Amino acid sequence: MYKVKVYITLRESVLDPQGKAVKQSLNSMNFPEVEDVRIGKYMELMIAPTDKSVEETVKEMCHRLLANPVIEDYTYEIEESVTK
Amino acid sequence: MYKVKVYITLRESVLDPQGKAVKQSLNSMNFPEVEDVRIGKYMELMIAPTDKSVEETVKEMCHRLLANPVIEDYTYEIEESVTK
Structure with a gap:
């Protein structure tokens, strides 16, 4: 069994209104030191081994399915996990 | 300037209907080997140095603000970043 961690982020050039809203909330909650927030998705997948890599x-x-390649980038980490 | 990566995941005991829907989509798209999907959030924050740690x-x-401690766990990584 493999445990796969997938990180999906908006491309640099794409505006992130959700991140901007969070940044403004943090600023108004007495965290003026927060200068930028970008929000993405994080997924953990459990995948059974097959013939394919x-x-x-x-x-x-x-x-x-998971990312929209037009506006998002993805990275992933694959871990082998012994127990299910 | 610090670059902080925050990972927010649902607690193990909390159902994840969004993850389940993605799992079922993947299964029906010819990926029967996907056994579980959990979806969380990933955030990148740029934070200016202050007196506080x-x-x-x-x-x-x-x-x-960022996580709901009742149903979510969070982990984070702090990197020092030289350029803004």
């Missing part, structure tokens, strides 16, 4: 599978899943 | 600041922000 996990890496290929993860890339294909990110590309086809 | 960054770690304290981040914990307080997570507790008061």
Whole structure:
């Protein structure tokens, strides 16, 4: 069994209104030192081993469903996990 | 300037209907090997140095705004970043 951590972030050039709202909330809650916030998604997938490489599978899943390649970037980490 | 990465996940005991929907979509898109999906949030914060420790600041922000401590856990990584 593999544990895969996927991080999906908006591309640098894409505006992040949600992050901006969070930044403003933090500023008004007495955290003026917060200068920028960008919000993305984090996913943990448990994947059973198959004939295909996990890496290929993860890339294909990110590309086809998990991320929107037009406005988002993704990175991932694959860990082998012994127990389910 | 510090770059802080915050990962917010639902607690183990909390149901994740969004993750379940993604799992089912992946299964029906010819990825039967996906056995579980949990979805969380990922945030990148740029924080200017102050007299307070960054770690304290981040914990307080997570507790008061970024995460819901009743149903969510958070972890974070702090990196020092030279350029803005």
